[in-house]
Amino acid sequence: MEAPRIDSGRIAEVSHGLDRAEVESREKVFSVSDLSVAYSGNVALEGVALEVHKNTVTAFIGPSGCGKSTFIRCFNRMNDLIPGAKVSGTVLYHGEDLYARDVDSVEIRRRIGMVFQKPNPFPKSIYDNIAFGPRVLGMKGSLDERVEQSLRRAVLWDEVKDRLKDGALGLSGGQQQRLCIARALAVEPDVILMDEPASALDPISTTRIEDLMHELKRDYTIIIVTHNMQQAARVADMTAFFSVLVDDDGAGRRGILVEYDSTTKIFTTPSDKRTEDYVTGRFG
Amino acid sequence: MSSASLPATVQGGRPRRAWRNRFFTVAMLFCMFVAFGTLIVLLVDTFVTGWPALSSQLLTGLPSTVPAEAGARPAILATLYLGLLVLLFSVPIGVLTAIYLEEYANRERWWNRMIEVNIQNLAAVPAIVYGILGLAFIVRGIGVGRVVLAGGLILTLVVLPTVVVASREAIRSVPDSIRQGAFALGATKWQVVWRQVLPASIPGIATGSILALSRAVGETAPLIMVGAITYVAFNPTLMGPYTALPVQIYNWTKQPDADFQTLAAAGAIVLLVIVLSMNAVAIFLRNRYRRQW
Amino acid sequence: MTAADVTVARSTTALPRKRIRWGEQVVHLVLFIAAAISVLTTVGIVVSLVLPALDFFREVSPVDFFTGTTWAPLFLDAKFGVLPLVVGTLVISFWSALVAFPLGIGVAIYLSEYAAPRATAFLKPILEILAAIPTVVLGYFALTFVTPFLRDQLNVQVEIFNALSASLVLGIMLIPTVATLSEDAMAAVPRDLRDGGYALGADKLQVSTKIVVPAAVSGIIAAFVLAFSRAVGETMIVLIAAGQLAQITFDPRETIETITAFIGATGNGDVPTGSIEYKTIFAVGLTLFVMTLIMNLISIRLVRKYREVYE
Numbered sequence: 001m002e003a004p005r006i007d008s009g010r011i012a013e014v015s016h017g018l019d020r021a022e023v024e025s026r027e028k029v030f031s032v033s034d035l036s037v038a039y040s041g042n043v044a045l046e047g048v049a050l051e052v053h054k055n056t057v058t059a060f061i062g063p064s065g066c067g068k069s070t071f072i073r074c075f076n077r078m079n080d081l082i083p084g085a086k087v088s089g090t091v092l093y094h095g096e097d098l099y100a101r102d103v104d105s106v107e108i109r110r111r112i113g114m115v116f117q118k119p120n121p122f123p124k125s126i127y128d129n130i131a132f133g134p135r136v137l138g139m140k141g142s143l144d145e146r147v148e149q150s151l152r153r154a155v156l157w158d159e160v161k162d163r164l165k166d167g168a169l170g171l172s173g174g175q176q177q178r179l180c181i182a183r184a185l186a187v188e189p190d191v192i193l194m195d196e197p198a199s200a201l202d203p204i205s206t207t208r209i210e211d212l213m214h215e216l217k218r219d220y221t222i223i224i225v226t227h228n229m230q231q232a233a234r235v236a237d238m239t240a241f242f243s244v245l246v247d248d249d250g251a252g253r254r255g256i257l258v259e260y261d262s263t264t265k266i267f268t269t270p271s272d273k274r275t276e277d278y279v280t281g282r283f284g
Numbered sequence: 285m286s287s288a289s290l291p292a293t294v295q296g297g298r299p300r301r302a303w304r305n306r307f308f309t310v311a312m313l314f315c316m317f318v319a320f321g322t323l324i325v326l327l328v329d330t331f332v333t334g335w336p337a338l339s340s341q342l343l344t345g346l347p348s349t350v351p352a353e354a355g356a357r358p359a360i361l362a363t364l365y366l367g368l369l370v371l372l373f374s375v376p377i378g379v380l381t382a383i384y385l386e387e388y389a390n391r392e393r394w395w396n397r398m399i400e401v402n403i404q405n406l407a408a409v410p411a412i413v414y415g416i417l418g419l420a421f422i423v424r425g426i427g428v429g430r431v432v433l434a435g436g437l438i439l440t441l442v443v444l445p446t447v448v449v450a451s452r453e454a455i456r457s458v459p460d461s462i463r464q465g466a467f468a469l470g471a472t473k474w475q476v477v478w479r480q481v482l483p484a485s486i487p488g489i490a491t492g493s494i495l496a497l498s499r500a501v502g503e504t505a506p507l508i509m510v511g512a513i514t515y516v517a518f519n520p521t522l523m524g525p526y527t528a529l530p531v532q533i534y535n536w537t538k539q540p541d542a543d544f545q546t547l548a549a550a551g552a553i554v555l556l557v558i559v560l561s562m563n564a565v566a567i568f569l570r571n572r573y574r575r576q577w
Numbered sequence: 578m579t580a581a582d583v584t585v586a587r588s589t590t591a592l593p594r595k596r597i598r599w600g601e602q603v604v605h606l607v608l609f610i611a612a613a614i615s616v617l618t619t620v621g622i623v624v625s626l627v628l629p630a631l632d633f634f635r636e637v638s639p640v641d642f643f644t645g646t647t648w649a650p651l652f653l654d655a656k657f658g659v660l661p662l663v664v665g666t667l668v669i670s671f672w673s674a675l676v677a678f679p680l681g682i683g684v685a686i687y688l689s690e691y692a693a694p695r696a697t698a699f700l701k702p703i704l705e706i707l708a709a710i711p712t713v714v715l716g717y718f719a720l721t722f723v724t725p726f727l728r729d730q731l732n733v734q735v736e737i738f739n740a741l742s743a744s745l746v747l748g749i750m751l752i753p754t755v756a757t758l759s760e761d762a763m764a765a766v767p768r769d770l771r772d773g774g775y776a777l778g779a780d781k782l783q784v785s786t787k788i789v790v791p792a793a794v795s796g797i798i799a800a801f802v803l804a805f806s807r808a809v810g811e812t813m814i815v816l817i818a819a820g821q822l823a824q825i826t827f828d829p830r831e832t833i834e835t836i837t838a839f840i841g842a843t844g845n846g847d848v849p850t851g852s853i854e855y856k857t858i859f860a861v862g863l864t865l866f867v868m869t870l871i872m873n874l875i876s877i878r879l880v881r882k883y884r885e886v887y888e
Binding site: 093094096097098100101102103104105106107108 | 591592593594595596598
């Protein structure tokens with residue numbers, strides 16, 4: 001094994017995430033090839049290819065404007081909701097084309113859930129927030145049980161069990177985000193996408209969310225976008241580094257995938273100089 | 285710090301500035317005074333003039349050629365019926381139109397843009413033109429006749445743009461993050477609208493609807509064209525002739541006899557009470573449910 | 578009970594295929610129909626005005642109509658010159674604008690630049706109340722209070738039915754319209770512009786009149802145009818207080834007749850369907866509709882312009 005080129009002490013403790021061989025031995029959940037996204041003709045992301053495996057945490061890192069959020073939204077077809085957005089290339093979900101013409105994009109989102117950067121609880125009670133998904137999807141079984149299970153899995157149950165009927169907007173930022181995670185869990189997804197889930201939270205709440213990710217990955221596949229490199233180093237098994245390519249005439253900016261590898265490798269012995277520059281803080 | 289140390293220009297300018305400021309402040313207060321003063325004079329004058337004629341006879345009796353015996357019950361009832369009809373028609377149509385324009389319509393399409401512009405124009409059409417529309421189509425055209433239903437339909441059209449605009453604003457003020465969160469759970473568009481967006485916009489919609497209703501109830505011009513007759517001495521029914529309170533007031537005002545003028549003032553008091561209490565409710569709702577997102 | 582204890586039953590098999598959600602389709606259709614009602618209304622208005630008006634113009638030459646100075650449609654020797662009505666309408670609108678514009682702007686500047694928030698919270702609802710007074714009550718007030726007041730207290734020799742009383746009351750009624758729209762326009766002016774003025778040593782008066790008002794001018798003009806359009810279309814106040822004598826005069830103390838008053842009085846009466854008198858309603862109504870439509874389009878353009886500048 002190559003001696004680490006980068007002093008990993010400088011980046012803070014790199015988690016003992018799975019190594020690449022272990023990750024690749026697991027079932028493939030997503031397989032992306034030659035993916036590009038354009039908004040009303042402006043290319044935001046170009047030529048991305050990578051694979052995401054079951055029960056792992058994958059992080060997308062990179063400077064702002066490199067298309068990480070755009071990319072993560074491709075996994076649950078949320079880009080469909082933006083008029084003028086065009087996705088080309090292939091995204092396979094368990095081997096099937098996610099963007100095939102006859103795929104029900106609404107149903108997809110039940111299986112591939114999402115948590116947003118700014119916690120967005122509905123202006124309803126805590127109970128109704130969690131219950132919303134199961135209700136609109138017509139899920140059978142005891143709603144009360146489902147709500148309790150989801151809140152337990154999101155490590156929020158003990159804090160709110162006595163006030164389920166209270167408004168969700170009265171919770172703190174960290175609690176609201178865990179509520180949103182519980183809400184996503186309630187519809188029994190397969191994958192959970194998190195777009196900068198802790199960037200609006202204080203450090204203690206952030207740590208809780210990260211611990212939660214470690215727990216959740218036993219049952220779910222998790223993809224997160226983060227601008228916090230240390231966070232990626234702490235939670236992710238695989239990390240993808242994105243960057244911005246500026247056109248020759250300086251007018252267009254496109255996001256591209258630079259390097260995708262196990263977290264340890266990205267943060268200690270990256271193959272690409274651009275990656276090295278970014279993770280050592282030389283730019284971005 | 286003595287004023288002698290300041291530059292001469294600043295010193296010299298001050299008295300003139302002070303005069304100008306004073307004059308302007310007086311002018312502004314004068315504007316406020318005229319506007320609100322007139323309002324007060326109007327309310328007081330109407331109240332004082334009409335008070336003697338305000339009696340249970342007025343409220344519950346039938347009209348008569350003798351001022352002392354005249355009542356406005358049919359007119360008041362008709363006004364309430366009309367209000368109910370307007371509420372029944374304008375709110376659903378208006379809210380559905382607003383939902384369509386805000387959540388469903390693709391702005392690129394020309395027909396959707398045309399619908400938007402169209403509603404803006406309708407809001408500025410004088411009420412009497414709606415009366416002409418009613419005259420041509422409903423009363424004499426299709427021939428429903430000078431009935432309460434016709435009046436209700438026309439008044440609905442008059443206030444529909446107001447309801448649409450108010451509902452659109454209420455819907456627009458719901459943050460997009462709520463919609464995104466609901467979509468991300470696998471909800472369909474209608475589920476998102478019906479279960480998240482609409483419930484959150486109800487206060488705004490209610491306020492706008494009540495304000496529209498209060499306007500409809502006070503409208504006279506379309507009703508003059510479309511049906512309200514001069515002398516109605518029976519309770520109004522949906523498909524029967526009628527007269528409404530504003531029209532009754534107008535008719536009384538037209539009579540030269542001073543007693544009828546008093547009656548008109550009394551009728552005006554009743555109408556003002558109805559209209560202003562609706563406005564008060566709307567303002568109260570708006571303040572109470574002002575959402576902090 | 579940890580996350581690991583819970584068995585999660587999820588289907589990770591075949592991708593859900595698209596199925597037609599009939600409910601969604603029905604909803605979309607219903608919504609479109611609701612929106613289409615407004616279009617149908619406009620079509621109805623246009624049809625109900627244009628067709629009978631065309632009929633009218635087959636009997637009366639448009640030239641006579643638009644340039645004639647005598648309006649006497651119900652006489653034996655009927656004359657159909659619409660100018661007296663148009664002049665009457667414009668005279669009323671002019672004088673009410675004279676009242677509404679300065680007073681409205683004054684109120685707007687006060688609310689926007691000078692008033693404390695608590696005062697504003699108190700005054701704005703009162704302005705709304707003024708705007709909510711039914712026009713029939715305003716007409717009654719004009720006839721029974723303002724006219725006698727002008728005659729007896731101010732010694733102005735007005736006729737019983739005169740343009741002045743109606744204009745004054747109409748002008749006051751329009752103050753809220755002018756004030757709220759102008760205030761919106763002024764509120765949209767960014768703080769930075771004001772701060773820049775203050776930083777140069779200007780006082781509140783100078784900042785308000787020389788910086789804010791000019792910056793908000795297209796919105797203010799839009800307010801003026803809208804208020805004027807409302808004055809043109811107003812019926813009850815003029816019907817009750819201004820009279821029904823169609824004559825060309827610019828003296829507001831005299832009796833006149835506006836377009837709207839004519840329509841209202843004629844529509845109310847027992848005019849036989851299909852008669853020439855009946856058709857005058859539509860020809861005159863069409864004239865009114867076109868006038869207000871043009872003014873409204875101008876106003877919309879102006880509002881869009883001031884919104885664009887700051888948003």
